[in-house]
Amino acid sequence: MRSLEDWELIALAKQGNNEAFDCLVERYKNPIFTLCLYLTKNAQSAEDLVQETFIRLFKSLNRVKPQAQFKTFIFGIARNLALNHIRDEQRKRNFLSRFFDKFNFDHKNQSVHNPDTWIPNESNEFVSVVQECMLELSPEHREILFLRETQGLDYESIAETLGCQVGTVRSRLARARTQLREKILEKGVMIK
Amino acid sequence: MRHLTDEQISELLDGFITLSDKQQKHLKSCPECTKKLEEWHHISQYVQCLPLASLSEEASLKISREIKQVEDNPYQPILAPFKKWNYKLITASAMCLLLVLVGIPWVYNYYYQTEETTNTAVSTQTTTETNQIASNNANIVIQEEETLTDRDIFMNLSEEYTDMEPVKEELYSITISDLMLSLAEETDMFNTSM
Numbered sequence: 001m002r003s004l005e006d007w008e009l010i011a012l013a014k015q016g017n018n019e020a021f022d023c024l025v026e027r028y029k030n031p032i033f034t035l036c037l038y039l040t041k042n043a044q045s046a047e048d049l050v051q052e053t054f055i056r057l058f059k060s061l062n063r064v065k066p067q068a069q070f071k072t073f074i075f076g077i078a079r080n081l082a083l084n085h086i087r088d089e090q091r092k093r094n095f096l097s098r099f100f101d102k103f104n105f106d107h108k109n110q111s112v113h114n115p116d117t118w119i120p121n122e123s124n125e126f127v128s129v130v131q132e133c134m135l136e137l138s139p140e141h142r143e144i145l146f147l148r149e150t151q152g153l154d155y156e157s158i159a160e161t162l163g164c165q166v167g168t169v170r171s172r173l174a175r176a177r178t179q180l181r182e183k184i185l186e187k188g189v190m191i192k
Numbered sequence: 193m194r195h196l197t198d199e200q201i202s203e204l205l206d207g208f209i210t211l212s213d214k215q216q217k218h219l220k221s222c223p224e225c226t227k228k229l230e231e232w233h234h235i236s237q238y239v240q241c242l243p244l245a246s247l248s249e250e251a252s253l254k255i256s257r258e259i260k261q262v263e264d265n266p267y268q269p270i271l272a273p274f275k276k277w278n279y280k281l282i283t284a285s286a287m288c289l290l291l292v293l294v295g296i297p298w299v300y301n302y303y304y305q306t307e308e309t310t311n312t313a314v315s316t317q318t319t320t321e322t323n324q325i326a327s328n329n330a331n332i333v334i335q336e337e338e339t340l341t342d343r344d345i346f347m348n349l350s351e352e353y354t355d356m357e358p359v360k361e362e363l364y365s366i367t368i369s370d371l372m373l374s375l376a377e378e379t380d381m382f383n384t385s386m
Contacts, residue, residue: 181232
């Protein structure tokens with residue numbers, strides 16, 4: 001079962017094979033969790049988003065048609081859910097900050113997010129610095145670097161996942177790499 | 193020749209671009225572009241090595257449970273909006289509650305006041321009407337009294353008397369003893385008065 005391709009597993013899952021679907025969950029739970037973490041910077045939210053992504057996938061199994069890459073499809077679902085979540089959180093934060101400002105209440109310590117809780121400890125110093133600098137990037141740069149470098153998607157697949165043009169992917173990826181390099185250099189670390 | 197752009201270096205790194213001869217010559221001769229490409233290459237390798245965050249076992253089990261639940265109840269909608277605080281729903285509910293709380297007293301007051309005003313209006317109207325009718329009747333009576341002559345009064349009385357039937361029983365029930373008694377009283381009266 002583990003040797004099967006993604007779309008083959010989907011075909012089996014459509015026929016009611018739960019083991020095939022579990023295999024897909026096992027295969028993609030960590031990449032989706034990482035993507036959601038890069039986007040939301042909150043472990044609890046990312047867990048909920050992973051769960052929601054797989055439930056959406058399971059519910060729409062009969063409507064799913066094979067595309068170029070399953071990764072593109074599943075990352076697209078996760079990304080859309082994450083963006084909706086970020087938008088809702090932003091609205092909630094704006095509402096709360098307006099509320100606290102009105103009553104002169106110190107809300108700076110009421111932060112919901114704790115971005116450092118999920119970062120795995122890395123023994124390699126340079127990898128730790130890269131990790132730290134990745135988190136300092138904007139979410140759109142983080143996600144494009146994750147999709148390209150970590151997941152190895154080509155420009156067309158990234159464009160499909162993000163819902164934008166290939167040209168946009170090209171320029172955004174270049175900007176993300178430039179910024180990451182600048183941030184690493186700012187920390188005084190030699191890149192070698 | 194101009195330096196390679198960031199986009200060109202990025203694409204070169206990914207292997208999605210083939211440089212022209214001029215660009216290749218420039219890349220070999222330009223230390224700045226070469227350094228940037230090397231640095232990006234190193235960064236790219238390290239980013240690829242970044243470990244994936246691993247989902248906890250508890251969360252994985254939760255996913256399995258949720259999927260099992262969806263499988264068991266395929267037509268039951270997942271109550272995702274109720275799993276977390278749904279601010280739209282809460283706001284809408286609060287607004288409805290507020291509307292009901294404010295609306296009921298308002299509607300009550302509105303109808304109560306209208307009813308009261310109509311009642312007072314009707315009562316004032318009826319009192320004025322009755323006053324007017326009474327005054328009209330009084331005027332009519334006065335006018336009638338003014339216009340009645342003695343003859344008319346006599347005629348009216350006679351009509352009244354003709355309508356009345358005589359109380360025969362009473363008349364016939366007067367006996368001689370009653371007459372005698374009345375006479376005695378009269379004489380007694382006379383005597384006392386004298």
